[in-house]
Amino acid sequence: MPETGVPVEELIDDFNRRILPLCTNFGSPQFMGFPDAGNSVAALAGSVAMNFANQNLINQSFCSPVGTLTEIAVIQWLRETVGYDVKGKVNDVWDVGGIIMPGGTGSNTVGMMLAREKKLPGTMQNGVSDLDKCHIVIPKGIGHYSVKSAQMWLGCGNRLIEVETDNYRYDLGALEKVMKERHKDIMGVVAYGGDSRTMTVDNFKAIHEIVRTEDDNIWLHADACHGFSLGFSPRLRHKIEGMELFDSISTDPHKVMATPYVVSALLVKDPAVMKTITSLSDLIMQGKFDFGQITPFLGSRSWNSLKLWLMMRNAGKDGLAELIDHRHDRACYLAERVKGDKDFLLINDVEINSVAFMYMGDMDRTDIEKINKVNKELHELLLREGIFHLHQFSIPDAGKLAKGEIIYPHRFMTGNLRLTTDKIDEMLEYVRQKGKQIENGTI
Incomplete structure (x- = not known):
């Protein structure tokens, strides 16, 4: 810690020279590993304004009189997007x-x-009474990983x-x-509206029918942190049909709406279920619109929703549809390029905006x-050179090489309106060139 203070002008100059150049540029069209572009000018303005306003959404009456109301509006817009009912009048936080x-x-x-409270009512107050009924x-x-972590x-x-x-x-x-x-041992079933690797959207209607046929008391949760955004697109929203039947839905606008980190929203089909996890205090959380009562783990809360x-x-709806369609179309473009190229192998079908592929070159496919x-060496090289960014992970092969074998594909994703097909072509040729050098031992 410095003994004496540093003038703000010097701090900013130091940051610009020594820190900023080493930061990852999520908004670059050459960053294709994640869709979190964060480059909406309106959202960036909100990031600045929320800090200047310095509201605390734990309490509405004197800590955030109007910020709470704009947050309620955002949640209602997201509910509309995923197909949940939207109330004409919201009377309190439990609405x-x-x-x-x-x-x-x-x-x-x-x-x-919420799944735990439905399976074992009163656990908030009394603790877990029957661990054998807590399977997910x-x-x-x-x-x-968050589901396993949440259990623990x-x-x-x-x-x-x-x-x-x-x-x-x-x-x-x-x-x-x-x-x-x-079914007697299960408190929740999780389905993905875009899994975190291939962005595959599950069959929500069929899952709902299978689970409800056996047990009405099992909580259905859709992790749609990516896929909820398909609801903005009239052309693509059919892909998430049936998700509105689930008890809760996770959404991550910072992943898919060009909004800077971080803002996520948990939506629930029945607003009243939030009463099962309500925590009351006469210190600050007594008002009808105090979000602190129904937001676990958090005390003071910034105005992230701004x-x-x-x-x-x-x-607007038109601009959001354009954003979602653009990223889907760019992913489809790359998938078609990969399918028609003997040097590459397409691993997944495009559902949202993810293309998992592997460099093959002249290697024996067995x-x-x-x-x-x-x-893996190719991905390490991409990270070192820093010209293009693709993600990589392990995943069981679905049958493109050897079903069930663990493979390590590269993953393209985008949520950036600045990305062009020319830039995608440039990336693919760069990966081909580096892949051949590694395959032939010339690098």
């Missing part, structure tokens, strides 16, 4: 039907808390039931078998070990 959270992990955790079902190999944070222990998948969706026959055999309120008003080795 809102959602909360703003700092990231999808927080939203998923609150979803699991997820699709095998593609589940997000909530005192339920690691009690995941992983169900086999078919092309990165639940194998419905396998899910039905698990539900018939173990940047989303401004972005959505600025874009030599999974070598293919993985070359692609």
Whole structure:
């Protein structure tokens, strides 16, 4: 810590010279690993304004008299997007039907808390009474870490039931078998509206029918941190049909709406269920619109939703549809390029904006070990050179090489309106060139 203070002008100059050049530029059209562009001018203005206004949304009456109201509006707009009912008049926080959270992990955790309270009412007050009833079902190999973490944070222990998948969706026959055999032990079933690897959207209607046939008391949670945004597009919203039947939905606007980090929202089908996790205090949270009563884990809360309120008003429904269609179309363009090129292998079908692919070159397609080795070295090279960014992860192969084998594809994703097809072509040729050099040992 400095002994003496530094003038603001010097601090800014120091930041610009030494810190900013080393930051990841999520808004660059050459950053293609994640869709979190964060470059909406309206949302950026909101990021500045929220800090200048310095409101605290734990309390409405004297800490955030108008900020709370704009947040309620944002939650209602998101409810409309996913197909939930929207009330004409909101009388208190238990009418809102959602909360703003700092990231999808927080939203998923609150979803699991609601699942626990439905299965074991009164756990908030009395503690977990029967751990054997705290199992959560997820699709095998593609589940997000936050669900497992949530179980443990909530005192339920690691009690995941992983169900086999078919092309990165639940194998419905396998899910039905698990539900018939173990429904009494299950507090929640999680389905993905865009899993965090391939962005595959699950069959929400079928999952709802299978689960409800066996047990009405099991909580259905959709992790749609990415896929909820398909609801903005008249052309693509059919992909999330049935999600509105689920009890709760996680959304991450900072992932898909060009909004700077962080803003997430948990939405619930029945707003009244938030009473099961309400925490009251006569210190600051007594008003009808005090979000502190229904927002677990958080005390003071910044006005994060302001940047989303401004972005959505600025874009309107037409602009939001354009953003979602653009990123989907760019992903489809790359997928077609990869499918028609012998040097690459397409791993997934495009559902939202994700293309998982592998460099193949002249390698033997049965030599999974070598293919993985070359692609991992290729990704490390991309990170070192920093010209283009793609993501990489492990995933069970759905049958493109050897079904069930763990593979390490590159993952393209975008949410950036600045991305052009020319830039995608440039990236693919760069990956080809570097891949051949690694394959041939010339680099």
